Amino acid sequence: MTDIVILTQADYINPTEKNSFVDNILLEDGLLQTALENQGLKVQRLSWDDPDFDWSTTQYALIRTTWDYQDRFEEFSNWLDHVSTQTTLLNPAEVIRWNIDKHYLKDLSDNGVHIAPTRFVEIGESITLSALLAETNWETCVLKPCVSAGGRDTYKISSENYQEYEARFQELIQTEAMMLQPFLKRIIEKGEISLMVLDGKYTHAVLKTAKSGEFRIQDDHGGSVHHYAPTQEEIDFAEATIKACKTNPVYARVDIIEDNDGKLSLAEIELVEPELWFRFHKEASDVLATGIKKLF
Numbered sequence: 001m002t003d004i005v006i007l008t009q010a011d012y013i014n015p016t017e018k019n020s021f022v023d024n025i026l027l028e029d030g031l032l033q034t035a036l037e038n039q040g041l042k043v044q045r046l047s048w049d050d051p052d053f054d055w056s057t058t059q060y061a062l063i064r065t066t067w068d069y070q071d072r073f074e075e076f077s078n079w080l081d082h083v084s085t086q087t088t089l090l091n092p093a094e095v096i097r098w099n100i101d102k103h104y105l106k107d108l109s110d111n112g113v114h115i116a117p118t119r120f121v122e123i124g125e126s127i128t129l130s131a132l133l134a135e136t137n138w139e140t141c142v143l144k145p146c147v148s149a150g151g152r153d154t155y156k157i158s159s160e161n162y163q164e165y166e167a168r169f170q171e172l173i174q175t176e177a178m179m180l181q182p183f184l185k186r187i188i189e190k191g192e193i194s195l196m197v198l199d200g201k202y203t204h205a206v207l208k209t210a211k212s213g214e215f216r217i218q219d220d221h222g223g224s225v226h227h228y229a230p231t232q233e234e235i236d237f238a239e240a241t242i243k244a245c246k247t248n249p250v251y252a253r254v255d256i257i258e259d260n261d262g263k264l265s266l267a268e269i270e271l272v273e274p275e276l277w278f279r280f281h282k283e284a285s286d287v288l289a290t291g292i293k294k295l296f
């Protein structure tokens with residue numbers, strides 16, 4: 001028996017090409033594996049789609065760098081169904097399914113977490129971008145899928161350019177739900193704060209900023225990451241967001257930004273496979289490992 005398996009994707013098991021991106025993945029998975037082993041646990045690191053591994057032979061499977069799942073969503077969903085009957089996933093399968101779809105923002109809002117105003121557009125809804133802009137009265141908006149990662153199909157929409165995106169929008173809502181939010185100016189002025197909450201406690205934070213002329217902060221779009229010392233208000237917001245979840249996750253990344261009224265707002269909470277930036281605060285891997293050890 002294995003105590004716990006750290007899950008990644010096949011590309012990162014024995015990578016033939018090394019670059020800073022892959023190096024960081026190997027570094028951070030390695031830090032976590034060492035921390036878990038220091039807790040006396042027997043650990044393996046495997047691809048989530050490993051066809052040969054018997055998942056009933058591990059007590060826990062920890063989802064970490066499975067970053068190809070959004071491109072193989074149906075396959076990943078079926079894998080979740082199967083593996084969750086064989087072992088215990090961390091975070092649990094029901095938490096993962098809830099978090100994959102950004103409708104969870106409404107649940108958290110109902111539980112007292114402040115989010116930016118959001119207009120969900122459901123699959124098959126008959127509406128145009130022009131009508132949405134008139135309905136919301138938002139001068140500039142961000143449109144994105146409810147199930148997405150890495151900035152896929154994320155567009156900055158205004159009354160001046162919406163026609164450029166109308167055809168794509170109509171295509172998207174035939175098969176997936178979308179969400180529209182007012183563009184938050186602070187993403188350009190300051191960036192987005194990511195606070196790591198491990199075993200229910202804040203450990204460290206980073207600031208993600210967009211490159212000049214861009215609004216998306218993901219590194220896929222040229223964004224950069226910096227050390228960040230959060231205020232107590234920001235830490236309290238992140239920890240309160242975790243408490244508002246239906247089940248307390250073992251690990252979480254809480255992304256926050258000031259809204260256009262200057263109020264802290266939840267951008268998203270990442271409970272599936274968030275980058276946790278252990279390389280910025282190596283002690284955080286020990287905090288997570290200690291929290292996991294409590295489960296045994």
